[in-house]
Amino acid sequence: MPYTLEEISSRLEITDIYARYVHAADARDFDTLDHIFLPETIFDWTSCGGGKMSYTEAKAGPVFQGKLFPWSYHIYANPQIDCLDGGERARVLVKAVNPSGLPQGGNGASGSGSGKPVMFQTHGTYTDDLVKTEAGWRIVNRYWDEAFITGPFEKVEGIPGMLGLAGVKMDG
Template structure:
């Protein structure tokens, strides 16, 4: 591995982690900087948008309206890298807490895979395409019934 290859891999991992923090902190302006202007997403596996990445802030604002807290994690990223393009598959888990009856917390968990395509542009690596793949959910049904 060359020093440039190592640097690129670290920068790509940083984009993936910044995405998680931007969503959890509801920093929609930062979220947008992680995508190219023509980026697309496919979040249909969980009922989300399929189209321009610019739709994500509105989608998250709606989905998180009744959620007190979220924590996104990403791990086991498999990065296939060329000079200016990368294909990445990463495991992700999302924990969400909302209010439940009787002043209790409702905690639900979602497991998914991200399939990403990133490109190297003048100011670093950016997501050009992000697809969510369904893996598992836990405690989601009671969230809708509670």
């Protein structure tokens, strides 16, 4: 069945939310994030040992502020968008790979580790519930289903660092 013009518009708007999210999350751009989530949006990280909290609580906490993971990068792909209730709500499943890291010897939230960065990658799926508001689509519930974590990896500085770690010598 072909999509209506309104369904196409909603799907493009929802896809745009995920592109804006990954860039804003990595830049800690809360002005943009405030237009993706509602203050009462619930984040549920219980699948990985975390808790549940509102967006307001999450953005003031150590993860969003970069104190727990000072190195963070978000990669989202393959959004599966199901529009519900005549196009007023949607459920989206999106695959996520989040390379991140913390200082070796750090105690987490204080960010006081003095060692080299220890890098990891989390792999999983976000299941998000969205609602269409007068201001556009907003995520109102976010559930993280962690599949696995890989690591630890060593953080290297650029391609020369990567080549050096691999024992490759560049002429020149």
